[in-house]
Amino acid sequence: MEEVLVVEELFPYLEEELLKLAGKEHLKYSVLGKHTGNSPLAGENTAEDTAARIAEFLGEKKPDEKHKEEIEDLTNQIKGQLRGAESEIIERPDLPVRPPVLCAGCPHRASFYAVKTAMKGKKANFSGDIGCYTLGNAMPLDMVDTCLCMGAGITMAQGLHWTDPEVVNFAFVGDSTFFASGMTGVANAVYNEADMILVVLDNSTTAMTGHQPHPGTGINMMGDVVNKINIEAVLKGLGVKKVITVDPLNLDETVKAVNKCAKTKGVKAIIMKSPCIALSKPTEKCVINDSCIKCKKCIREIGCPAISVIDEKVVIDASMCTGCGLCAAICPKSAIVKEVR
Ligand code: SF4
Numbered sequence: 001m002e003e004v005l006v007v008e009e010l011f012p013y014l015e016e017e018l019l020k021l022a023g024k025e026h027l028k029y030s031v032l033g034k035h036t037g038n039s040p041l042a043g044e045n046t047a048e049d050t051a052a053r054i055a056e057f058l059g060e061k062k063p064d065e066k067h068k069e070e071i072e073d074l075t076n077q078i079k080g081q082l083r084g085a086e087s088e089i090i091e092r093p094d095l096p097v098r099p100p101v102l103c104a105g106c107p108h109r110a111s112f113y114a115v116k117t118a119m120k121g122k123k124a125n126f127s128g129d130i131g132c133y134t135l136g137n138a139m140p141l142d143m144v145d146t147c148l149c150m151g152a153g154i155t156m157a158q159g160l161h162w163t164d165p166e167v168v169n170f171a172f173v174g175d176s177t178f179f180a181s182g183m184t185g186v187a188n189a190v191y192n193e194a195d196m197i198l199v200v201l202d203n204s205t206t207a208m209t210g211h212q213p214h215p216g217t218g219i220n221m222m223g224d225v226v227n228k229i230n231i232e233a234v235l236k237g238l239g240v241k242k243v244i245t246v247d248p249l250n251l252d253e254t255v256k257a258v259n260k261c262a263k264t265k266g267v268k269a270i271i272m273k274s275p276c277i278a279l280s281k282p283t284e285k286c287v288i289n290d291s292c293i294k295c296k297k298c299i300r301e302i303g304c305p306a307i308s309v310i311d312e313k314v315v316i317d318a319s320m321c322t323g324c325g326l327c328a329a330i331c332p333k334s335a336i337v338k339e340v341r
Pocket residue numbers: 104105106285286304305306307316320321322323324325326327328
């Protein structure tokens with residue numbers, strides 16, 4: 001061959017390997033791709049863009065008679081596929097709008113809601129981090145003001161404290177991120193006498209990236225059962241004087257813990273511990289009874305995807321509900337009750 005067109009996403013891996021091979025073996029082909037502007041540097045390779053680039057490549061090649069027919073066939077095939085895809089798209093109804101949200105029954109929803117409730121009417125910054133709890137940024141929770149890289153929530157919260165000491169600064173970090181790159185930030189905060197509340201959202205797993213084990217799970221990377229590293233002990237070892245562990249699904253207890261920490265100076269930590277819904281099978285579900293006055297507080301304030309309005313009735317989708325009880329805890333009419341599955 002004389003020319004190769006490489007169409008690949010992300011790093012120009014194959015393109016560079018082909019160039020290396022050409023140099024090593026003294027092969028006389030040229031490689032077209034990201035380095036030559038024949039392939040997009042960033043973003044996805046859509047079918048349309050790829051077809052246009054292939055067509056351009058084939059046009060440039062000025063094929064000899066032997067290959068002309070082959071190339072025309074290939075071009076027609078691509079065009080035909082595109083036309084087929086287009087007609088399929090036209091016949092399909094629009095996809096429902098479904099932004100990424102925390103799962104129904106996710107304990108992080110309860111954690112964010114408790115902090116939000118405790119801080120109502122007060123000035124507070126909510127530094128977020130990387131994990132499924134980044135989804136706490138979505139409405140109606142709206143509880144992630146910053147998100148940079150793993151562990152940055154903790155260092156940002158302590159930095160924000162120095163810019164405005166009157167504001168209560170929170171840092172949310174997951175248990176896995178805490179072990180990955182959160183501990184160094186805590187040492188820095190304690191040593192430099194920052195004033196902040198660290199909230200460790202401990203769901204006992206690394207949920208967003210596939211439930212890999214981490215030092216707090218008690219199973220190592222080879223699947224062996226090993227001793228867990230205790231987050232509370234690590235925090236105390238790093239010099240955090242006030243460490244409270246709560247179950248975020250107990251809303252009152254969690255709100256009280258947040259208020260208590262907000263009144264204390266220095267670095268405080270609340271471990272909000274409740275397992276990820278993927279780790280257990282629900283035995284309960286919640287249902288809405290006739291006392292419901294359709295105020296929609298349960299929809300407006302917590303945004304659980306299991307609750308919706310159907311035929312002007314507020315209903316809970318039993319297939320999604322885990323029976324976490326957060327909606328029941330906030331309903332002003334006690335219209336939401338737990339049932340055994
Ligand atoms: S109990 Fe309420 S908040 Fe929890 S999963 Fe069911 S509907 Fe959602």
